């Protein structure tokens with residue numbers, strides 16, 4: 611039994627002619643990092659909303675099939691039971707920040723205060739997540755006066771403070787520069803090392819190749835691939851289906867065509883460098 615399971619899930623938004631998710635069956639393990647890829651409109655955000663229990667419910671429409679968390683149908687959980695288990699990080703941190711408090715420290719503490727957590731425990735937790743997300747130096751600032759990258763780290767911190775086991779994160783770096791993007795991935799990597807299950811929608815394929823465990827590829831609502839990242843991302847046929855692949859995969863293919871032997875399943879720059887060194891030392 612998977613930790614999170616989707617069984618033949620088909621979902622159609624109200625008034626839509628076609629389903630946005632078509633007969634998707636997946637089984638996700640606890641503690642793994644899953645990246646969801648696919649062209650615009652392929653159903654990534656919809657899939658996230660199904661996994662976090664917003665579809666059906668918050669969104670109307672028609673859903674067939676079943677979603678299970680630890681063997682129990684999501685429909686059998688109340689939102690109050692689900693919220694501490696699944697944390698959701700929005701694409702735009704501006705939507706995440708509540709604005710109910712006027713400094714970053716209080717913003718991060720806000721969710722815990724609402725749950726009636728004791729002050730000492732709140733202090734402890736907020737301190738820990740601020741260290742993890744490198745936001746301690748922003749503690750006194752107004753959350754709305756931060757840069758996009760800083761806001762995204764505060765948004766991550768406020769979700770982390772609630773200590774969910776599962777994080778669904780929708781394109782957290784789409785508005786960030788390369789440095790802030792690396793910082794966000796570094797935080798996600800730490801979350802994974804803490805044993806969290808991560809489901810991340812992301813277009814930056816090089817970072818997926820480096821950090822994720824498994825890749826789920828969607829095309830027009832259908833799950834066309836699911837598997838270990840090397841298996842999925844080295845599949846050149848995905849290029850014809852509008853799935854971007856890492857540069858090392860394209861380069862490896864070119865080199866093989868030129869008669870230079872390159873192992874299958876090279877997907878990162880570091881793996882390519884290692885392989886080229888090996889090949890050159892044999893010459």
Ligand SMILES: Nc1ncnc2c1ncn2[C@@H]1O[C@H](COP(=O)(O)OP(=O)(O)OP(=O)(O)O)[C@@H](O)[C@H]1O
Nearest residue numbers: 623624626630648649650651652653654655656657
């Ligand atoms: N609220 C909605 N009502 C009706 N149709 C919707 C709604 N939200 C999304 N859709 C449709 O569902 C399909 C999948 O959309 P979704 O946002 O899940 O794709 P996506 O892969 O996340 O796209 P992107 O990469 O652009 O964020 C699209 O055809 C979209 O037009």
